Amino acid sequence: MTIKPWREIAVPHQDVLKGTFQESEFAADISQVHQGKATPEYQDAAQFFARTYITxxxxxxxxxxxxxxxxxxxxxxxxxxxxxxxxxxxxxxxxxxxxxxxxxxxxxxxxxxxxxxxxxxxxxxxxxxxxxxxxxxxxxxxxxxxxxxxxxxxxxxxxxxxxxxxxxxxxxxxxxxxxxxxxxxxxxxxxxxxxxxxxxxxxxxxxxxxxxxxxxxxxxxxxxxxxxxxxxxxxxxxxxxxxxxxxxxxxxxxxxxxxxxxxxxxxxxxxxxxxxVSKDEAFSIVRRRLFDRIDDPLSMEDVCRSFADFYVANKMELPNETQEGRYLDRMKQAYPIHPEIFDRLYEDWSTLTGFQRTRGVLQLMAQIVHRLWKDNNADLMIMPGNLPLYDSTVRNKCLDFLPQGWDPVIDQDIDGEHSRPAELERQPLFGKIQAGRRLTRTLFLGSAPGSAGKMIKGLDLTHILLGVAQPDQIIGHYKDGLKHLLDKLNYINHENSRFWFDITPNLRREMETRKQRFNEQDDVLPLLKDQINRTMAKSHLFAGIHIFTSSNDVPDDFGTGPRLVVLPLNAAFSKGASNTSFTAADAILRNRGDQPRQKQNRLIFLAPDYDVVSRLREHAKTFLAWKSIVSDIDSEKLVLDTIQVKQAKKHKDDADATLLRMVRDTYKWLICPSEEFVKGKPSVHWEAVSVSTAAQNLVQEIENKLREEEWLITEWSPVHLKRVLDQFYFKDEAKEIGALKVWQDFNCYLFLPRLVNSHVFEMAITQGVETEDFFGYAAGKDDNKYLGFAFGRNALVNIDPDALLIEKEAAHQYKELTKPKPLPEPEQKGGESGATGGDGKITPPVVPPTVTPPIPPAQSAKHQFYGTIDLDPIKAKMDFATIVDEVVQQFTARMGVDVEISVEIRARSKDGFDESVQRTIRENCHVLKFGNAEFD
CATH class of the missing domain: 3.40.50.300 (P-loop containing nucleotide triphosphate hydrolases)
Known part of the structure; x- marks a missing residue:
């Protein structure tokens, strides 16, 4: 059933339609009538009774x-x-x-x-x-x-x-x-x-x-x-x-x-x-004076019935009186004006000095009806939410009865194209029903007369909703809109489920002013660091969680687990755009301060969401502002009334909870680096996945996501270890590799698996050597002999500098070579237990003497080491640091060892080097004290 708007059912009098009425016409003057000087609607008896409702x-x-x-x-x-x-x-x-x-x-x-x-x-x-x-x-x-x-x-x-x-x-x-x-x-x-x-x-x-x-x-x-x-x-x-x-x-x-x-x-x-005159009779008085006729009584019945059904269906959200059958009668009696308008005018506005009950209502409603008709208002009834305060005539009529100071309230917080409620309506959900201004107009009508000197101020939520909601609308949208307005308006107040406007700015303006004091570096980031710490419960996998930490302060060690680096706000992640998060993460990945980072495969990153970062900044400043207000209240630097003190503390608590929730909504992107080989050279590749913001334990959710994506391995099969060994280590006739070397490589190189800790690596070796399907293991090696060799049996595995992993076939061959040879069986006479001689004595079996293998001569001690290596110019900086860690430090760590290092650089160009390049290199070599640096 299609319900008609009020303008298609009720027809106003011509003077109301045209706006030609004068306020004095609503002021009955018996002397003027007696002298024959009154306007026709008062002077002529027939017209007078036609517009008079006989109460x-x-x-x-x-x-x-x-x-x-x-x-x-x-x-x-x-x-x-x-x-x-x-x-x-x-x-x-x-x-x-x-x-x-x-x-x-x-x-x-x-x-x-x-x-x-x-x-x-x-x-x-x-x-x-x-x-x-x-x-x-x-x-x-x-x-x-x-x-x-x-x-x-x-x-x-x-x-x-x-x-x-x-x-x-x-x-x-x-x-x-x-x-x-x-x-x-x-x-x-x-x-x-x-x-x-x-x-x-x-x-x-x-x-x-x-x-x-x-x-x-x-x-x-x-x-x-x-x-x-x-x-x-x-x-x-x-x-x-x-x-x-x-x-x-x-x-x-x-x-x-x-x-x-x-x-x-x-x-x-x-x-x-x-x-x-009773209040309900005033409905009919006003309607008779303002409206000429009801053209379609059946449609009027349909509208009123639709409202009544809508109120019953949403009885938990609306005042109790709307559930009574009498309320339907009131709507019919007042139509096309909603009874809530009359209730507010007769109960609230009539208490104001100078506001005449019937005459004042008539004067105000005539202006409202004229403006709404002119604006082609298509609502079902004229409701409090329709009050056109953007119209200067309507506004001035209201302000005539109110104290000074309401102009900025209306301009900023209630009505007008540039008001804050109008800004809210730029969101499609609220704009479709004009939720912002309908709510503030309703609240103004119900609270402005009683904003001062009244024990119980304002309207409760049910009467606000009664003033705005129409059939087929979702009441929850208005409730959401009111929550948004509470966060934005400067003159709205809220206490004990009641809401009102006042000409005194609420604490929100003080809060907005204080927000400007805080900057990101000194105030916002420390606060957010603390908030993120609150969301991070104790981790079982990470060796450390580094929040807004510079690259120099993120350790470059093997540790007991990987490290989670939480990126700052200016390193936000955004899909389909050049990501500052990747750039910031890459800077920490490649370097620790001024030095190249070695253990790159130990880092995982958590980045903020680009679309939420700006709101997080604002929420952080809002919380800081409320916190400073409460602090000033406690220290008596700021003196407020009891209601405002309660509001300030509640706002602070709400802002704290909102900020914590916003942190969870913002820090949702896990970023992980890996390497792929392109034309034989490794290239860093970045991947990002989001973690659920609804999970209670953020760290646990991150750990679960890392396992799910296999970015962090907590259990590893020996078959995967064998594949890595065969691919990267057992080639070019290499048959063994140090276990510690492999584990250290796992920590360093992004193309290798990222294991949680060395225990996972040890378990994979332990399980692998229990069979002869994967590889062998040795605790050490003495010349050509493996010490603690294990292949096809249990072994106690340790990851130390002597431990070795042995290629499968080599381990098999070694096992065969080291099998003990079976002893020859001795010849026996007279049975297995010995022979009986002629004298009746038992002769024991002959046992061959044990042959002791010759002891190899001791090798002479080595007194010098010399080694050369060719480095890739692109990766020379990183590779040289690895050489220093893995080779040079082995010598320098021992007493009495002298180490000399020489660097030889050869560069060739078929086109020759220009003068600027030669000059630059000569100057740099001179500063670096090269012994020889010549071009030819």
Missing amino acids: EGMALLLDSVVKRLAGQGGDPVIQLQTAFGGGKTHTMLAVYHLAKGERPVGELAGVSTIIDAAGITELPKAKIAVIDGINFSVSEPKSHGAIACRTLWGELAWQLVGEEGYELVRAADESGTSPDKDTIITLLSQSAPCVILMDELVAYYRQFQEGRNYLAGTFETNMTFIQALTEGIKSVPKAIMLASLPDSHNAGEGRGQVVLAELENYFRRLHKIWKP
């Missing part, structure tokens, strides 16, 4: 009026007392048009029902007097031709009966003394049926100062007149008086309170208090 209180009052005018009972005096803007003047106008009878009752919407219910067949026309306290002065008379009325009783007599009526009270009017009760009864009887409408009495009576005499009399004489008038009306069956009194909050200070108390004393004995 329950108004219906009861009109019933009493028609009965009184028809002489069938009814209340003689009715006091209208309610809050500022409660609709009392509008009610007086309804009585005015009904009693005056200028239009047939059938043309007055809703009136026929009241008259029929009262049993009145024909309502007589009544004479009407309107006393508007604001329109009278105590010192200036009202002129009516030759007659000048000085007092209220003089004006009343003139309006009801004219000159004849004025003559009844002329003496009392000219002397400023109240007429007696009988005179008033005579006046009322001559004018009956009559209606007296007295508005703003307190405003008139406040003009009298105690003890002073005015043209209009004294305060006491005027109070006596009110007493006589109320008593006199009771005696005239078809006379009725309506008087409006403000509540005590709107009566003014001092004199106004005294006047109100006196008037209430007189009216209390005879009056009937009018029932004011």
Whole structure:
């Protein structure tokens, strides 16, 4: 079912559509109507009732009026007392048009029902007097031709009966003394049926100062007149008086309170208090005044039903009142305006000084509807989230009732194309539903009036969601949007699941200012190093974890395991781009400080993700800022209220948890180097894989990933060792190789397997020599004899300088050669146990003498060593360092050994060397103290 937007169902009045309405049109003025000067919607009875919703209180009052005018009972005096803007003047106008009878009752919407219910067949026309306290002065008379009325009783007599009526009270009017009760009864009887409408009495009576005499009399004489008038009306069956009194909050200070108390004393004995407009009735009042008609009632029902079903389906996210059937009725009554708008305006905004309940709501909503219609708003209903604060007229109307300082709040944190909520909507998820501004507008409407001096501030989450979410939308998107806004806005506050805006910046602005103090090198990197340490539990495989460590400080040793190097933020990994992570890792791989690195196959790298690094930097600075704020609070350098202190500490804890999570999200790329042979020369190749950011133990996850990728070998089969030996060592007729040499090569060369430690290597040898399928092992060698030889049997394997690995066939041949020869069996007579001689004695068997092999002559001691080697010019630097470690140090480590090293360099060029090259090389050779360096 397709649900129609409000603009296709409800049609505003033309003045609202065109924006031609004036705010004064919503301010009913009974004097203007009485003088025939009001606008048509107030002056013409038919138009007035067409735009008037007859509330329950108004219906009861009109019933009493028609009965009184028809002489069938009814209340003689009715006091209208309610809050500022409660609709009392509008009610007086309804009585005015009904009693005056200028239009047939059938043309007055809703009136026929009241008259029929009262049993009145024909309502007589009544004479009407309107006393508007604001329109009278105590010192200036009202002129009516030759007659000048000085007092209220003089004006009343003139309006009801004219000159004849004025003559009844002329003496009392000219002397400023109240007429007696009988005179008033005579006046009322001559004018009956009559209606007296007295508005703003307190405003008139406040003009009298105690003890002073005015043209209009004294305060006491005027109070006596009110007493006589109320008593006199009771005696005239078809006379009725309506008087409006403000509540005590709107009566003014001092004199106004005294006047109100006196008037209430007189009216209390005879009056009937009018029932004011209820909040739900105000829905219909506003809709009738702003909207001409509902074109499609069935579609309106569908919209309201869809909202009700949506609220039931999401009952855990929304206020309890939305689950009641009555809320559906409220939506129908208020449509196309959502009831939550009325709740906020009548409960919150009506508490503001100067905001009239019905009139203020009408003025604001007329501007809202006009702007939304002009902007082609296509929402299902007009909701708090639609409040167009970007419109200057709407904004100014709201700001009229609020203290100074809200302009920057609206500009930055609530509405407008360049506000922070608008920036949030650049994300497709939030932009599709305008989540940012809908949330902040709703929050503004519900919190701005109560941001100061209110014990319980703001809106709870359920009412915020009620103001923004529409059927078929995912409420969770708005909740996520609110979380984002809490991190970005400067004027939003949050405490105990309630949210509000205030003109005082929250701590976030202080935090944002402090963020600028911190730099990456001195503040961010040390913090992140500590955070990464927190994510790294104890490792069982790595000999060391080096976080943001320079190449000089990453050891170049065999160690007990490989080393994990955590790269800094500026060495981030990114797919499909030239990776700074590879460049940074390569620099550490090749060198340890200024020296070439030998044990390259011991290093593995962990790099940050390029797409997350910038956010990690920001989160780190955010945490540092909150930490400094809390530190200043604890040291009393920063004084805040209790709520702000709690917020600061919570923000710090949240920032800490977020930073730890961001570290896990950022450091996710394992980088491992290897070597491939290209045209016979090794070439470094880099590979990268990501580790799961959801794993609780980062180190364990890294270790698992290394095993999975076979970048780190924890168990190794002897068949793999045999393959490596055959490929790299047992060639060119070489039949044996030192076990320590192989293990050291495994640590150095990237084309060889990366074993976790020497134990894995020893186990592979141990398992290999148990059979004759792989290789042999010897603990050492003495001339041509292998010591501790093992091939096809168990052996105690040690990786030391004497241990040897022997090629399979060579080991087999050696084993055959060293098999002991079987001894010849001796000839025996008389049985195996010996022969019996003639004398009966047993002769033992003859055993051949043992032959002791000749001891080879001792070799003469060697006193000199001389060796030469050709080096690849490309790898000469690395190879020469290896020669020093493996050969030269064997001599220099022994006492009494003199070592001399000479380097011979020959370079040839078929094109010859130019002068610049020759000059450079000669200068360098001179500095390096070459003995001979010549070109020819």
